[in-house]
Amino acid sequence: MNPDGTANILIVDDERPLLESYAAMLGTRYDVATAATGEDALEAVDEKTDVVLLDRRLPEYAGRDVLAEIREREFDCQVLFCSAVVPDVDILAAELDGYLHKPVGTDELIDTIETQLDVRERSEPVQEYLRLERLRATLDDAQSQSHLSDSERYQQLLDQLEQKEQAVDSSQHTASAV
Structure with a gap:
């Protein structure tokens, strides 16, 4: 969280229009960074990141692999899959904090992020x-x-x-x- 109390959100999705749409939805309320690949996500996430919205299917990395690397690096952030893939019990094997099923509207995105920020406390x-x-x-x-x-x-x-x-x-x- 920034000194002014603004949360840092990282949005990871390989669909540029969706990535830009989510960034626009959240950009007025949070400090938003975006990444279109798993590699870019791993470069962007750091100790200041509060919440990561992570697509499950990325071109070169599965979302699960990006999540595992974030956990291995011990970043203290909430990670949620934000995916068109219907969630099944396989999500229980990941160290996941939540799941959003696309499409996701502004209210649901903000409510979910606010919940995640509250949980961190x-x-x-x-x-x-x-x-x-x-x-x-x-x-x-x-x-x-x-x-x-x-x-x-x-x-x-x-x-x-x-x-x-x-x-x-x-x-x-x-x-x-x-």
């Missing part, structure tokens, strides 16, 4: 719980319940959510008792 257990809850909601919206109920990975997500919720409840109860 929370404790680690709350951040993790909210991350998992957003992924669950994304999958619930994108896939049929019969498909999800057949998925072992989705069932593991539900178990993790229950454990995280108990941990968050327990820590909040302990904090309020002090």
Whole structure:
């Protein structure tokens, strides 16, 4: 975040018109950088980056590879896939903070970014719980319940959510008792 409180957003998409459209939508509210390739994204992301909107399908890098490199470099930013690919349980294998399914309008983009910025201010257990809850909601919206109920990975997500919720409840109860 900049000293004036303005968030730094990196938008990564190989479709130039869409990239420019998202930049225009967000540019009046945030400091926006853009990248049309995974390589450019990895050059643009740094310790000042707050949120990355990352396309899953890029010409030379998969979005998952760019995400993995961002995590390996230990940048403290929220990373969301912003993709036309319908999300499935495979997204649970990535260290992803959220998912936007294209097309995405201005209000949804801003609401999602504001949520991500708010989450960054929370404790680690709350951040993790909210991350998992957003992924669950994304999958619930994108896939049929019969498909999800057949998925072992989705069932593991539900178990993790229950454990995280108990941990968050327990820590909040302990904090309020002090």
